[in-house]
Amino acid sequence: MSFFTSEYECKLDAKGRLVLPAKIKGNLPEASGNELVLRRGFEPCLILYPMVEFKKIYSKISGLNEFNEEYRKLQRNFFKGIATVELDGTGRFLIPKLMTNYAQLQKEAIVVGMGNRIEIWNPEQYDKYLINDPGEFSALAQKYLDA
Amino acid sequence: MSFFTSEYECKLDAKGRLVLPAKIKGNLPEASGNELVLRRGFEPCLILYPMVEFKKIYSKISGLNEFNEEYRKLQRNFFKGIATVELDGTGRFLIPKLMTNYAQLQKEAIVVGMGNRIEIWNPEQYDKYLINDPGEFSALAQKYLDA
DNA sequence: TAGAAAGTGTCATAAAGTGGAGGATTGTGT
DNA sequence: ACACAATCCTCCACTTTATGACACTTTCTA
Numbered sequence: 001m002s003f004f005t006s007e008y009e010c011k012l013d014a015k016g017r018l019v020l021p022a023k024i025k026g027n028l029p030e031a032s033g034n035e036l037v038l039r040r041g042f043e044p045c046l047i048l049y050p051m052v053e054f055k056k057i058y059s060k061i062s063g064l065n066e067f068n069e070e071y072r073k074l075q076r077n078f079f080k081g082i083a084t085v086e087l088d089g090t091g092r093f094l095i096p097k098l099m100t101n102y103a104q105l106q107k108e109a110i111v112v113g114m115g116n117r118i119e120i121w122n123p124e125q126y127d128k129y130l131i132n133d134p135g136e137f138s139a140l141a142q143k144y145l146d147a
Numbered sequence: 148m149s150f151f152t153s154e155y156e157c158k159l160d161a162k163g164r165l166v167l168p169a170k171i172k173g174n175l176p177e178a179s180g181n182e183l184v185l186r187r188g189f190e191p192c193l194i195l196y197p198m199v200e201f202k203k204i205y206s207k208i209s210g211l212n213e214f215n216e217e218y219r220k221l222q223r224n225f226f227k228g229i230a231t232v233e234l235d236g237t238g239r240f241l242i243p244k245l246m247t248n249y250a251q252l253q254k255e256a257i258v259v260g261m262g263n264r265i266e267i268w269n270p271e272q273y274d275k276y277l278i279n280d281p282g283e284f285s286a287l288a289q290k291y292l293d294a
Numbered sequence: 295t296a297g298a299a300a301g302t303g304t305c306a307t308a309a310a311g312t313g314g315a316g317g318a319t320t321g322t323g324t
Numbered sequence: 325a326c327a328c329a330a331t332c333c334t335c336c337a338c339t340t341t342a343t344g345a346c347a348c349t350t351t352c353t354a
Binding site for chain 2: 003004005006007023042043112113114115116117119129130131134137138140141144145
């Protein structure tokens with residue numbers, strides 16, 4: 001069971017590689033080896049899954065019958081936003097160009113542990129999408145987490 | 148069942164580590180080993196859970212489907228404020244930089260046992276959030292604790 | 295085919311994190 | 325009040341992580 005938490009300020013190197021924070025890397029499931037899957041988020045960010053976690057989503061979406069038009073449409077749009085990446089010996093991976101563009105990544109990135117997955121954000125975008133009103137957050141938490 | 152009580156004045160060392168008071172440490176559930184979870188409080192303080200206590204919250208929030216926009220928003224704001232920490236052999240743990248900033252912790256900290264969890268405060272902030280008027284405290288107690 | 299751009303790997307250094315030991319202080323029981 | 329033990333706190337040494345630099349390979353382009 002993956003257990004990613006916390007936010008980290010990370011830097012991309014000149015070639016667009018991101019070094020995963022040690023706390024994140026340490027929580028990657030053994031079973032996935034160095035294989036990760038990168039996906040375009042619905043928000044302007046990237047989402048990183050260990051391979052085992054991604055398989056769960058994959059089996060759901062690839063299970064949809066290809067002879068259904070709406071399913072095909074979903075599949076097409078889903079798969080186009082996916083890339084598999086591999087950690088190198090020092091715990092880095094290259095973010096494909098189109099994906100850095102999509103998420104507007106430059107030198108700095110915010111990495112957020114989201115339980116079973118990891119989000120990668122441009123810092124300014126990230127701020128925009130965070131809840132700024134403590135009351136709203138508190139209310140949302142109460143709505144879904146209340147005993 | 149955890150049972151943390153009382154308040155303690157503690158010091159952070161040069162690296163930002165906090166030594167848990169013996170009374171608190173003695174009440175940590177065996178089942179959690181040395182694993183603890185730190186969370187940003189809604190107030191400007193940090194909240195410390197033994198792992199077993201936190202698991203209850205975690206299973207609730209990670210159970211929310213990631214393809215729902217509102218769930219994602221909650222998850223993002225929740226997880227960003229979470230970090231797992233581990234007690235070392237001498238009962239200390241490192242408070243991540245971003246978290247010491249959030250709670251405005253410097254050398255001194257107030258540690259408060261809150262039953263199933265522990266709060267960590269900057270001393271001045273703590274004073275601000277305490278009830279100073281005995282009458283108000285009494286009224287509040289009467290409102291919610293009266294038979 | 296040459297040169298440029300992109301991708302990959304290694305290394306060095308500085309910063310951050312981790313662990314342990316010793317002495318001061320506090321608390322407890324006799 | 326005293327001795328003993330537990331706790332607290334500071335210091336230091338070691339390990340791990342982060343980051344920049346650089347060089348080599350592969351791919352693309354003119």
